[in-house]
Amino acid sequence: TSTDPLTIETSLPFTSHNCEPPSRSVETNPQELISFFRDMATMRRMEIAADSLYKAKLIRGFCHLYDGQEAVAVGMEAGITKKDCIITSYRDHCTFVGRGGTLLEVFSELMGRQGGCSKGKGGSMHFYKKDAGFYGGHGIVGAQVPLGCGLAFAQKYSKDETVTFALYGDGAANQGQLFEALNISALWDLPVILVCENNHYGMGTAEWRAAKSPAYYKRGDYVPGLKVDGMDALAVKQACKFAKEHVLRKGPIILEMDTYRYHGHSMSDPGSTYRTRDEISGVRQERDPIERIRKVILAHDLATERELKDFEKEIRKEVDQAIAQAKESPMPEPSELFTNVYVKGLGTEAFGADRKEVRAVLP
Amino acid sequence: TSTDPLTIETSLPFTSHNCEPPSRSVETNPQELISFFRDMATMRRMEIAADSLYKAKLIRGFCHLYDGQEAVAVGMEAGITKKDCIITSYRDHCTFVGRGGTLLEVFSELMGRQGGCSKGKGGSMHFYKKDAGFYGGHGIVGAQVPLGCGLAFAQKYSKDETVTFALYGDGAANQGQLFEALNISALWDLPVILVCENNHYGMGTAEWRAAKSPAYYKRGDYVPGLKVDGMDALAVKQACKFAKEHVLRKGPIILEMDTYRYHGHSMSDPGSTYRTRDEISGVRQERDPIERIRKVILAHDLATERELKDFEKEIRKEVDQAIAQAKESPMPEPSELFTNVYVKGLGTEAFGADRKEVRAVLP
Amino acid sequence: KQMMVREALNSALDEEMSADPKVFLMGEEVGEYQGAYKISKGLLEKYGPERVLDTPITEAGFTGIGVGAAYYGLKPVVEFMTFNFSMQAIDHIINSAAKSCYMSAGQISVPIVFRGPNGAAAGVGAQHSQCYASWYASCPGLKVLAPYSSEDARGLLKAAIRDPDPVVFLENELLYGESFPVSAEVLDSSFCLPIGKAKIEREGKDVTITAFSKMVGYALKAAEILAKDGISAEIINLRSIRPLDRPAINASVRKTSRLVTVEEGFPQHGVGAEICASIIEESFGYLDAPVERIAGADVPMPYAANLERMAVPQVEDIVRAAKRACYRSKPMAAAQ
Amino acid sequence: KQMMVREALNSALDEEMSADPKVFLMGEEVGEYQGAYKISKGLLEKYGPERVLDTPITEAGFTGIGVGAAYYGLKPVVEFMTFNFSMQAIDHIINSAAKSCYMSAGQISVPIVFRGPNGAAAGVGAQHSQCYASWYASCPGLKVLAPYSSEDARGLLKAAIRDPDPVVFLENELLYGESFPVSAEVLDSSFCLPIGKAKIEREGKDVTITAFSKMVGYALKAAEILAKDGISAEIINLRSIRPLDRPAINASVRKTSRLVTVEEGFPQHGVGAEICASIIEESFGYLDAPVERIAGADVPMPYAANLERMAVPQVEDIVRAAKRACYRSKPMAAAQ
Ligand SMILES: Cc1ncc(C[n+]2csc(CCOP(=O)(O)OP(=O)(O)O)c2C)c(N)n1
Ligand SMILES: Cc1ncc(C[n+]2csc(CCOP(=O)(O)OP(=O)(O)O)c2C)c(N)n1
Ligand SMILES: [Mg+2]
Numbered sequence A, B: 001t002s003t004d005p006l007t008i009e010t011s012l013p014f015t016s017h018n019c020e021p022p023s024r025s026v027e028t029n030p031q032e033l034i035s036f037f038r039d040m041a042t043m044r045r046m047e048i049a050a051d052s053l054y055k056a057k058l059i060r061g062f063c064h065l066y067d068g069q070e071a072v073a074v075g076m077e078a079g080i081t082k083k084d085c086i087i088t089s090y091r092d093h094c095t096f097v098g099r100g101g102t103l104l105e106v107f108s109e110l111m112g113r114q115g116g117c118s119k120g121k122g123g124s125m126h127f128y129k130k131d132a133g134f135y136g137g138h139g140i141v142g143a144q145v146p147l148g149c150g151l152a153f154a155q156k157y158s159k160d161e162t163v164t165f166a167l168y169g170d171g172a173a174n175q176g177q178l179f180e181a182l183n184i185s186a187l188w189d190l191p192v193i194l195v196c197e198n199n200h201y202g203m204g205t206a207e208w209r210a211a212k213s214p215a216y217y218k219r220g221d222y223v224p225g226l227k228v229d230g231m232d233a234l235a236v237k238q239a240c241k242f243a244k245e246h247v248l249r250k251g252p253i254i255l256e257m258d259t260y261r262y263h264g265h266s267m268s269d270p271g272s273t274y275r276t277r278d279e280i281s282g283v284r285q286e287r288d289p290i291e292r293i294r295k296v297i298l299a300h301d302l303a304t305e306r307e308l309k310d311f312e313k314e315i316r317k318e319v320d321q322a323i324a325q326a327k328e329s330p331m332p333e334p335s336e337l338f339t340n341v342y343v344k345g346l347g348t349e350a351f352g353a354d355r356k357e358v359r360a361v362l363p
Numbered sequence C, D: 001k002q003m004m005v006r007e008a009l010n011s012a013l014d015e016e017m018s019a020d021p022k023v024f025l026m027g028e029e030v031g032e033y034q035g036a037y038k039i040s041k042g043l044l045e046k047y048g049p050e051r052v053l054d055t056p057i058t059e060a061g062f063t064g065i066g067v068g069a070a071y072y073g074l075k076p077v078v079e080f081m082t083f084n085f086s087m088q089a090i091d092h093i094i095n096s097a098a099k100s101c102y103m104s105a106g107q108i109s110v111p112i113v114f115r116g117p118n119g120a121a122a123g124v125g126a127q128h129s130q131c132y133a134s135w136y137a138s139c140p141g142l143k144v145l146a147p148y149s150s151e152d153a154r155g156l157l158k159a160a161i162r163d164p165d166p167v168v169f170l171e172n173e174l175l176y177g178e179s180f181p182v183s184a185e186v187l188d189s190s191f192c193l194p195i196g197k198a199k200i201e202r203e204g205k206d207v208t209i210t211a212f213s214k215m216v217g218y219a220l221k222a223a224e225i226l227a228k229d230g231i232s233a234e235i236i237n238l239r240s241i242r243p244l245d246r247p248a249i250n251a252s253v254r255k256t257s258r259l260v261t262v263e264e265g266f267p268q269h270g271v272g273a274e275i276c277a278s279i280i281e282e283s284f285g286y287l288d289a290p291v292e293r294i295a296g297a298d299v300p301m302p303y304a305a306n307l308e309r310m311a312v313p314q315v316e317d318i319v320r321a322a323k324r325a326c327y328r329s330k331p332m333a334a335a336q
């Protein structure tokens, strides 16, 4: 497929606060569109498979799935580089894959195996890929926002001319530390983009029940903001490019991505008590990010329906293979209990539950 | 002096955010104006005396003085009743006196004596007068704001038709918990007034160095706000009356009081390294809250210059007497070390530094 | 009759809300969602949105509001979805709640309960598994309770809500679904347990084992195994971490002369350390063997199932430690 | 040569900033105001506003920013005006800093120092006097240091800044103005102390006294008084609360057979409790008397001078406890 330029209009306009919005005409090319399709379909399949593994009790604890929101992860990557940093919440599987993480690493981590991106020690909520600028995977709602501002601080301090995208949910958008970090970032002109992935629910709470003003792109008050159709990978790409340029010159900005999660909050939430099935199926039918790109591809004759279906079959196979491989990955060695507590363990002793039985000298 | 109504114009207009400002014509009467003068002069004298006592080492630790800001405490009381609640920061001496606390209680507490409003156990930062709706006296910057919202919650829960004024500084205005509490208060329509006493410095930091947007009356974003000349007791009274009515019907509001502290932040701060002496003396000459009321009184012939000077002499005597009396107040009994840890001590043992020597059964 | 811990907590909340209109519940998902762990099931429907309040995910803000409401005289029950999130609000728990009565010389009282699941759940990783018992219980002004059984849960939660002081109430997610037998007395709405008193869950004469929360169950299992080896273990369910029932613990150790402490939290400065110190201070001469301490491993909680298992105490750890204590009848021969 | 602790800290910061461009300082009033307690005096002028950053009074926000900067590879020194305010940011210290290396299996390291005055100052009341040593030192992933002298302050702060892990560095306001003799070695810019090692400040043979921070000075004074009564006290300056130098403490107690622990913080789950447990676990048979624990009184800090004095350990408390330990040569006669 070619890389000839192609311009496509976003289906919805951007809404801006204290700034001029970018153009609705997004430059792209066939290759990029096909990769959007492939990447999003991979993420979708991966999350569905995680759901099954969870139900088969191969994944434990919390497991927050991203299906429905794929356009944000994929569109964002198209607008930035791996020198830019990303930091997000516990809903981190697809963000990790967007940064180049492999399916094998994902499934191994989810099953707590050595092959996981955190060697099985982090779990679903704590994926990282520092070599590609991905700083996790954070379990405390809102905490990743100041952390992301700190990454941006370091980028500016190091004169790297790169930026950080700090992703958080609509529920997290009310956290005080976000306002604290935003004020500091604005005072210090930090190259940080606060990306509110507004999927309209924080667990079982609809946005308007948690926020007096759910216009998250405006919540920075004195900080500019942009509301983006988060189901449209092209709009996301355009917004992220725009935001990156903006923050390098003018300091922080907020992007509100209007998106949706199909699954419940985590595996214990059926996701259907606080919203109607009609609402969910309406979004699936009218706004699904994969279907939207499929339509664009077909409309522009960049691939046939058949080809796209074949991609999906391939992906299915890739996912199944990764799972099979991950299942082969061994559990961590017991000695890993005591590694990585510190970078420099100073040779001190650490204790197991029964310290007379299990103790280790920290490396 | 009479209580015949008198209408006086505030010297500066109110500036509003998301609401209609109140009228600049303030209803008052001679008696009220004289009491403003007396009360503010008492506070001023009291704080100057505390300064001396501190220098004489009769007051220890932190001691945050309020001189310059008296119009806020006095004007606020004129607009509300003692059924309304007030909560403030460590800069609490005058707020306490405004609620009816006595000079003797103030000086006794400052010197750590039994006669103090907290029996000497709280100290400068922890004054309370619950019977008059004063809930302290809080040392952690910003903490009193959610606490104040909680008082307002309880007032609404109890259907008391009263309101809470939560005072905080310009430095505190950036605290995340303020934004958290404001969002909840707006969602729940709590009758709370956030009063930002903007004295333009948080310790040694000028407002604009700590806040990207030092327009504190606007910082509630979706919550209305009003900027008030905090050096004009009449403007403060008008604003507080207005705000009380507003919040009982419409939920929270922010009042930004433009004011000034003459003293340094606390006793260890000379208060002159981060601002010019000219700035201080300029405020003293042009905006002093006591002088302003003195002028109003004289302009309306409500008292003679001589009479006002006599008031000041009386006040000086009252303050000196209170100090003398406070010095007679004994230190707390050693047994007080173990009282008030709990309301209900359950008869358990508590320990002194050497538990084999000092232990007490908690009442 | 059997009752689940979840039901015990729910009924305690229900009864206390019904008995005292000043009691209200606030927290994330406590209302429409019926509680993240369904502890507040049905309460919104019964008491309405004025008394069962869903909050935004802003712990500092809503905890401060809860404490302020308590200053005014209401009796808030603040639910943390888990106690890990209480760190965002810990300044209000310590500085605004625990210290106010003292700083005001008794003018301000703070009748509030902070509750929610504490400590390790299953497979939730390092940020969601911490035990806060030792932190909170180090602070004068707070009372800290940790129920094990349904009886504990009911009796202690009711006591906490009725108490005029701030109470930190540490539940355990993995116990919510466990059932325990309950007597008619326990089911009575007047039922209440005393704060500050431990419970001897099982009498024994050879070794004392202290535990709280989920570890009480493990200790009881260990006692059964020990009994087969002829070791009679006395199991103390601490129930209250602050005040700590020093008299009960010391009395038991004076009888058994041996002590094993068990907790899931980090060992350093933990509950076991305090109990050990208390025994040394009060009953030094009675000890026949060193105190044995079983605690969470001194590492952040790993996710992988095999590592996680190693990171929290197991029944066999308790058994092993108790045997070590018992098979050594005299203090170690020393340099003496 | 004499050096004030303030100067020791200032010079350590200065030298490490000069040696490593990745080191920067942030906090409230650290720049233009020269530090609330003047620890950062002159640094803004020398290193400029890019490396000495005044922050708003928003601890959660700026601490999170500091930790994020450390993820990226910078070496932030975050000043808390006092550690009481670190409670607003404690979630970042524990969940974002201490646990990240573990959760990421070593991918993310967090070379950051959190520093500032900790514990009781004079006359500042309940909300401004808490000691956080035991809380922080309970958490794996953190290192926790508490300097006493100027040598400690210089050597440990330099070690903390150079260390690749998150370090909580607990200073004491009342020590800032104290002078201590310092050797040429200490003044050398390469000087550094090892983390995790205690220092024997004074050798002795009759009783071991452990202390940290300001209490080391009190313990040394107590030792002088005890010497007059013919009691030879060994004073251990812990320096590092985590890792705790268990070997050094145990070695000393095996020598003296008696132990007094001293700290200013609340007693329950305190440093003394841990040290007691460690001795019981490792050196039970060597103890000739119960461990004596001297600690802050178990109450919030009162303001009044007379009560405040009672609320913190005094030299005479240490002397009394040491004598109690020494005048009792055998374990209490028990029921045996
Ligand atoms: C400080 C804190 N409080 C509560 C939680 C529990 N919790 C985890 S996710 C979540 C909802 C967050 O919603 P949102 O920010 O909208 O993100 P989404 O899950 O929709 O992606 C809650 C309440 C937490 N992890 N951290
Ligand atoms: C959370 C917290 N951080 C820091 C401090 C130290 N501190 C006390 S007052 C103060 C300045 C506050 O300024 P502002 O809010 O403007 O109030 P003002 O003193 O001017 O009345 C600071 C930094 C504190 N008490 N609490
Ligand atoms: Mg959401």
Ligand SMILES: [Mg+2]
Pocket: B169, B170, B171, B197, B198, B199, B200, B201, B202, B203
């Ligand atoms: Mg100010």
